[in-house]
Amino acid sequence: MNELVNQAKALAPSEGVFSTLQGFEHWQRVAKMISESNIVPSNYQKNVANVMIAIEMANRIGVSPFMVMQNLDIIKGKPSWSSTFIISAINSCGRFEPLRFVFEGQPKTDGYGCRAITKDKNGQECKGPLVNWQMVKAEGWFDKSGSKWKTMPELMFQYRAASFFGRLYAPDIMNGMHSVEETIDVIASKAKPDPEKVSNEKELTRLEKHLATVTDAEDLDLLLQTVSHSETMTEMVQARIDELNTEEQ
Amino acid sequence: MIETTFNPEEIRFRASGIYHLCTHLESITEKQLEMLDTLAAKEKRTEKQGETLTGLIAKRDKPDELPSGAITHLYDIYDSHVYGIREDIGGKHIDKGNLCEQDSLELITPYFGFLVKNVETFENGLIKGTPDALTDEVVIDTKTSWNLRTWRAAEVTALYEWQLQAYMHLTGRKKAILAYCLVDTPMMLIEDEIKRQTYYKGIIDDVSDEYHEIEMQVQRNMIFSDRIPAKNRVKFLTIDRDEKKIDAMKRRSEMAISKLKEIHELELNYKPELR
Numbered sequence: 283m284n285e286l287v288n289q290a291k292a293l294a295p296s297e298g299v300f301s302t303l304q305g306f307e308h309w310q311r312v313a314k315m316i317s318e319s320n321i322v323p324s325n326y327q328k329n330v331a332n333v334m335i336a337i338e339m340a341n342r343i344g345v346s347p348f349m350v351m352q353n354l355d356i357i358k359g360k361p362s363w364s365s366t367f368i369i370s371a372i373n374s375c376g377r378f379e380p381l382r383f384v385f386e387g388q389p390k391t392d393g394y395g396c397r398a399i400t401k402d403k404n405g406q407e408c409k410g411p412l413v414n415w416q417m418v419k420a421e422g423w424f425d426k427s428g429s430k431w432k433t434m435p436e437l438m439f440q441y442r443a444a445s446f447f448g449r450l451y452a453p454d455i456m457n458g459m460h461s462v463e464e465t466i467d468v469i470a471s472k473a474k475p476d477p478e479k480v481s482n483e484k485e486l487t488r489l490e491k492h493l494a495t496v497t498d499a500e501d502l503d504l505l506l507q508t509v510s511h512s513e514t515m516t517e518m519v520q521a522r523i524d525e526l527n528t529e530e531q
Numbered sequence: 532m533i534e535t536t537f538n539p540e541e542i543r544f545r546a547s548g549i550y551h552l553c554t555h556l557e558s559i560t561e562k563q564l565e566m567l568d569t570l571a572a573k574e575k576r577t578e579k580q581g582e583t584l585t586g587l588i589a590k591r592d593k594p595d596e597l598p599s600g601a602i603t604h605l606y607d608i609y610d611s612h613v614y615g616i617r618e619d620i621g622g623k624h625i626d627k628g629n630l631c632e633q634d635s636l637e638l639i640t641p642y643f644g645f646l647v648k649n650v651e652t653f654e655n656g657l658i659k660g661t662p663d664a665l666t667d668e669v670v671i672d673t674k675t676s677w678n679l680r681t682w683r684a685a686e687v688t689a690l691y692e693w694q695l696q697a698y699m700h701l702t703g704r705k706k707a708i709l710a711y712c713l714v715d716t717p718m719m720l721i722e723d724e725i726k727r728q729t730y731y732k733g734i735i736d737d738v739s740d741e742y743h744e745i746e747m748q749v750q751r752n753m754i755f756s757d758r759i760p761a762k763n764r765v766k767f768l769t770i771d772r773d774e775k776k777i778d779a780m781k782r783r784s785e786m787a788i789s790k791l792k793e794i795h796e797l798e799l800n801y802k803p804e805l806r
Contacts, residue, residue, distance in 0.1 A: 422718065450738070474719070477629035484633035485648055491637075492645045501644075508647050515647075 299338045309337050316347070326351050335361075343371070343455055365441035365461045368448045375455060378402055381447065383440045392416040396439035398447035410447030413439055430463065438463060489515055493522045502526070537613050539791035544608075544784050546660025546697035550690040551604035552597070552783040553776070559591045567591060597786055605787055609794050623720055628675045630720075635673040635712035636664060638765050646671065653701035657784035662698040669706045670698045676713045678752060679759075685711040687768045697780060699772045706771060713764035716753035725749045 299309040313333035316322055326332050333347070336354060339361075340347040353367035363371075373380045378400045387393035395414025401407055418424050424431045431438050445461035489509070496502055502523050509515035544552065559567075567587040570580055597605075610616040636646050646664040653660055664671040672695060676682035687709055695707035716724075725746050729735070734742050755764060 474626075475630065475717075477632075480630055481633050481648060484637075488633055488637045488640070489645060492640060505645060508645070511647075511650075 299334060299341060309334060313337060316351075322348070322351050325356050332356075345371075363456060363461055365444055365463055368456060368461055369444045371455045372400075372444070372448055372452050375452060376403070377452070378408065381444060383443055385439070386412060387414060392419070396443045398440070398443040400447075402451075408447070408451050410443055410450060413442045413446060486514065486518070489518055493518060496522065497526065499523065499526060537609075537795055539788050539795060542608065542612070542657070542788060542791060543654055543659040544657055544787065546658060546662075546694050546701065548604060549658060549697045549780050549784075550693035552601045552787050553693050553780050554600055554689075555598040556595070556779050556783075558593045558595075559587065563587055563590065595782065595786070597783065597790055601783070601787065602790065605790050605794060609791060609798070613795075613798070623723065624677050627677060627716055627720055630717050631675045631712075631714050632663065632673065634714035635675045635710065638712045638714060638761055639671070639673065639710050639767075641761075642765075642767070643671070653698075655701045656781060657788060658697050658701060658780065660694070660698055660701050662702065665702060665704070668704065669708050670695065670702050670704045671708045671710060672698065673710045673712055676711055677716075679713060679755065682711055682713040682764065682766065685766060685768075687770060692770060693776070693780065695770045696773060696776045699770075700777045700780070704772070706769060709768040709770065711766040711768070713755055713759070715756050721749060721753050724753065 299305055310330065313330045317326060317328055317330050317333045320327060322333075326336060333351070336350045337347045339354065340350045343350075349367075353364045355362050355364060369381055372378055379402075381398045381400050383396050384399055385394070385396050387395060392415045395412050395417070397412045398410035399407065415424075418431055423429060441461060441463050445456075445463070448456045448461075493502075496505070502519055506516065506519045506523070509519055564587075567584065570576060570584040570587070573580070576584065607618070632648065636648060640646065643664075643666060646666075649662055649664050651661065653662075662670045663673050672691070674685065674691070676685055691709055695709060699705065699707050728745050728749060729737075729742055732741070732745070734745065736742060
């Protein structure tokens with residue numbers, strides 16, 4: 283990947299595509315040609331405007347437009363870098379030694395997590411922020427449906443640690459953008475929940491908490507009548523009644 | 532196209548909006564009534580006193596009519612049914628109310644036992660409504676306050692008083708309880724608030740000290756359960772059933788249906804004119 287980035291830099295546009303009229307016209311022609319290609323990612327096919335933006339990005343960070351197009355994904359309208367691109371861009375920018383990932387804390391505890399570290403060219407250690415389970419849970423990344431944090435946590439820790447490192451130490455490379463994984467997590471956790479679904483879920487939790495405090499069989503019989511409209515709630519109350527009966531025996 | 536099949540007779544007014552139909556019920560004030568009695572009791576009156584008395588009698592005997600606010604409300608109902616136009620009244624307060632309904636019910640559990648969230652819509656005559664919870668004796672409506680200040684200032688407003696009178700009318704209860712609850716704000720809304728405040732103050736760096744300070748303060752302002760005991764975050768306001776008010780809402784609802792018919796006729800026969 284580093285090698286590819288270095289090769290890509292040689293193909294980078296030398297001036298801003300929007301800075302002069304001639305430059306704009308020239309790159310527009312290039313963009314039109316690229317957009318006709320069917321080997322560029324679908325976000326750029328038949329979309330001159332997207333290609334122009336990719337060329338501009340490439341110009342700003344000094345890599346080939348193809349590199350940008352391969353690694354810049356649009357997640358719900360937000361441009362986001364792939365994490366592998368962020369890592370390779372940091373590794374090849376010449377300002378740092380290659381990134382290393384250090385895991386800290388006890389596995390399976392909230393304190394367990396990862397940070398990206400390296401040294402700059404003066405030998406100074408650069409330590410990225412720690413990403414741990416506590417943060418993952420508090421930010422709601424774990425709970426979203428289809429979360430990769432459930433299936434490949436090690437990789438997600440490293441991707442996120444790299445992304446945070448990049449935002450702190452190499453924001454010029456990331457141009458203020460986030461990684462794909464970060465954007466997916468954030469957008470999913472920001473989605474407005476359905477109040478009815480929230481209400482139904484919370485009501486069951488509320489009942490569960492309440493049942494734990496009830497020890498009087500008569501109270502439970504009354505409660506059984508109150509919740510008779512709901513099968514799940516009836517089952518919960520019935521289960522508590524059975525539990526109390528077993529305890530008595 | 533105007534929906535010609537619109538039938539005002541099928542409209543059922545929501546308890547939450549019944550207040551709009553029930554304002555300005557009394558055309559004459561208590562003070563004016565007193566003056567009327569005093570003037571009427573006089574054996575001899577000056578010319579001016581005679582005029583005042585005639586004016587006050589006319590005011591007292593004026594037939595009930597819908598106030599302008601009620602007519603605006605009826606146009607909203609009409610536009611919603613006929614044209615599908617509904618103004619979005621959503622916002623952070625409404626979002627918190629919707630998302631925290633169960634948290635509020637949990638907060639009042641120690642006082643009423645486990646309350647099932649009522650989902651049944653009650654209908655009686657021209658009025659309908661879905662109260663939050665019911666016991667055998669009372670109807671309970673929870674209101675989730677946005678923050679500590681709004682919770683402290685919470686009182687029985689005319690809007691809620693009428694809403695709860697309507698619930699009592701619908702459910703046959705003699706007492707209603709308005710429970711103002713202060714519960715933790717969902718994280719999603721806290722994040723929105725942080726974004727709003729940092730944007731307003733022009734802070735874009737989310738790892739800066741200023742950003743962190745705002746983040747912490749917003750969280751302190753919107754999360755309460757870690758510092759304020761549950762009992763200090765609930766306020767119960769009782770409202771007794773008032774048959775006079777219930778009669779008035781029934782009467783005004785009937786008047787409102789007639790007005791809706793009139794609005795529909797006007798709309799169907801509308802012709803632009805120079806005014």
